[in-house]
Amino acid sequence: MDDAKGASGGDEDGGRARRGYHHGNLREALVEAALPLIASRGPQGFTMAEVAREAGVSNAAPYRHFKGREDLIAEMARRGFELFxxxxxxxxxxxxxSxxxxxxxxxxxxxxxxxxxPGMYIAMFESGVAVSADPALRAASDRAMGVMRAASEALVMRLPPEKRPPVQMMSYHIWALSHGVVELFSRESAGQRASISPEDLLETGAMVYLRGLGVIPRDD
Known part of the structure; x- marks a missing residue:
């Protein structure tokens, strides 16, 4: 274990990352170590050396699996999109x-x-990661966005053909609404901005949008 720092002795404060590495999965350990860093500091707020330190390995060890920070962020984003x-x-x-x-x-x-x-979410949507540059990342992203497209398609089918909006545009509208609620009202620092929960805010906003399209009958 030439890459481990202080491998002997207790690692109770090392978290899942250090335990994962000790079981031989360095790549997993690095991702687990990076997630809280990107969540608390943002995509530009940490270094590979800090990730290595959190994982309990040498500064050179991360480069066995990742070219650099952007490559590591892309992997966090890929895993995030899969889970998403x-x-x-x-x-x-x-x-x-229904x-x-x-x-x-x-x-x-x-x-x-x-x-x-939060770490995966930031890697996916706020890091500027080039989704199209990585086939695996692109496939994971497409699968997640495909669910929104499928939902949009099912909803617009409730409308007469001549009144149906473009499905792709509608899925982007839903995504933008959801992301906006996350950014403005779901962060800890913004928790007191609204007098209703983010869930209720998103639900009522979506219902207003669907009523405007005619997907849900208006209450006249």
Whole structure:
């Protein structure tokens, strides 16, 4: 274990990253070490040396798996999109029991993911990572965004053909609304801005949007 620093003795404060490395999975350890750093400092606020220190390895060890910080952030984003897609797919559940109720569940899943996995969320949406430059990252991103597109398509099918908006545009609208609520009202520093919960804010905003399109009948 030539890359470990202080491998002997207690590692109780090393967290999952150090335990993962001691089991031989250095790549996993580095990702786990980087996630809290990017969550607390942002994508430009940490160095590979700090990641190595948190993982309990030498400064050179991370470069066995990652070219640099951007490469590491791309891996965090890929894993984030995979988990994100899993959560959205389970919430959407192919539009069951109805597209509207499934859409509401999917919206809540979006906020739950952003709150539970801030490091991954930042890597995915706020780091400027080049999604198209990495085939695996692009595939994971496409799968997650595909759930939103499927939901949008199911919702617009409730409208007459001549009144249906472009599905891709609608999925972007839903994404933008969800991301805006996360940015403005789901961060710890912004928790007191609204008198209602982020979940209620997103749900009511989405319902207003769907009523405006005519997907949900207006209450006249």
């Amino acid at each position: 897609a899993d959560l959205l797919e389970r919430a959407w559940n192919k539009g069951s029991p 597209p509207i109720s499934a859409f509401e569940k999917m919206s809540r899943a979006y906020l739950h993911f952003a709150r539970r996995e």
